[in-house]
Amino acid sequence: MEYQSARKRRSTTGTLHARRLPTLIAPGVEAEALLRSTLDALSAHIAVLDETGTIIAVNRAWRTFAHASGYADENHGVGINYLAVCEGAAPLSKEAARTAQALREIMAGACSEFRMEYPCRSPQGPRWFQIRVTRPDQAQICRIVIAHEDITEVKRTQQELARLSGRLMHLQDEERRAIARELHDTTAQNLLAITLNASRLHGQLCDAGEPVHRILKETLELAEQSLQEVRTLSYLLHPPLLDDVGLTAALSWLARGFSERSGIRVDISIENSGEPLPRPIATALYRVAQEALSNVHRHSGSKQARLALSRKDDIVRLDIVDGGIGFKALPHANGDDAQLIGVGISGMRLRLEQLGGQLEIHSSPLGTRVSASFTIGSCYADGCPPNDLSKMPSSEL
Incomplete structure (x- = not known):
């Protein structure tokens, strides 16, 4: 933006400063040379503006970037009013409008710093840049100092890490589903057979003494307890209801089981859920409900909670609300609790973001609300976001 629009807005006085760096520190040739060499050593594209927004000095990286971007002027933008350039491009570029607004606020003393990341297309292809004012x-x-940096490699690394994290979560869900099926179809069935055999033995050993009957009774109780625990673990890993019936039934089962185990009353509200949902979305929402209810039990101190699932048009939303102490009171807890909460929230947020969803958490001493939402069309089937660099908007900033 600064290079294509600047030719039309050259200041009549700016060329007087084209070859002279402004005095930003103590006057003197040595100080000016030191500052010049320091700025030239930076990899960021640096421009220094005066109080009117006019560029009065640039560093070597700025000049190189200007030349590579096709700006042929020998002054490389010195003498151009940067604020005027941004304002001129504002109707066509939201990034330029934001930069212009920030510049005006900084020049007025309303703030001292502004930072923005934005994508654009360059002669080298799609790129990401960061601007600091x-x-x-x-x-x-x-x-006023403008620092402009190419952060494309950082963004690519972040996107690749996000794809790997999404793929890992997808594989983790598949593994949970396989383990749950194995527990249900094999281990639970074996325990059921043990329970039945123990019952038959108990009935046939009528003439056995009291010690034998006591041992058989204890064995039967242990087998039934183990069977129940295995079934519960299997359902928690991945409830078959989620695949067979849908999210509504799975959430209802989760809430009832949670209430029975914790003693916390959970009110369920499901309105126009619009099922069936895509399996990645249904799984993600179920995991968020699991983690949120677990936090209610372990940390909130609330005796009741509310779980609500709703859908409006293409947006599906899950809310878990409690009346507990909120996150602000958690520093009084030990470090392990605070760390667990942080990991749980990060895991929920990462899981949703990998699928194109959003997580919002509002907490106060009156309670906490965890909200997860998806726009159905934004779901990534494999849990991996697309490469944003391939779909960059064009920008000249």
Whole structure:
């Protein structure tokens, strides 16, 4: 943006400063040379503006970037009013509008720093850039520093990490589903057979003494207890209701079981759930409900909670609300509890973001609300987000 629009907005006085760096620190040739060499050593594209928003100095990286971007002027933007350039491009670029607004606020002293990341297309292909606008507090003369950096490699690394994390979560869910099926179809059936055999022995050993009957009775009780625990574990790992009937039935089962085990009353509200939902979305919402209810039991101190599932148009939303103490009171808890909560929230947020969803958490001393939402069309079937660099909007900033 600064290079294509700048030619039409050259300041009549700016060329006087084209070859001279402004005095930002103590005057003197040595200080100016030191500052010049320091700025030239930076990899970021640096421009220094005066109090009107005019560029009065640039570093070597800025000049190189200007040349690579096709800006042929020998002054590389020195003398251009950067604020005017941003304002001129604002109707066509939201990034330019945000930068112009930030510049005006910084020049007025309303704030001292602005940072923004944005995608654009360049002669080298799709790129990501970061712009920082700062006003040094210690400067005797009003100066504003623009730092412009290419962060494409950082973004690519972040996106690749996100894809790997999404793939890992997808594989984890598949593994849970396989373990749950194995527990239900094999281990639970074996325990059921043990229970039946123990019952038959108990009935046939009528003439046995009291010690034998006591041992058989204890064995039967242990087998029934183990069977129940295995079934519960299997359902918690992956409830078959989620695949066979849908999210509504799975959440209802989860809430009832949670209430029985914890003593916390859970009110369920399901309105126009619009089932069936895509399996990745249904699984993610179920996991969020699991983690949120677990936090209610372990940390909130609330004796009741509310679980609500609703759908409006293409947006499905899950809310878990409690009347507990909220997260602000948790620093009084031990470090392990705080760490568990942090990991749980991060896991919920990452799981939703990998599928194109959103997680919102509002907490106060009156309670906590965890909200998970999806736009159905934004779901990524394999749990991996697409490469954003392949779909960048065009921008000149």
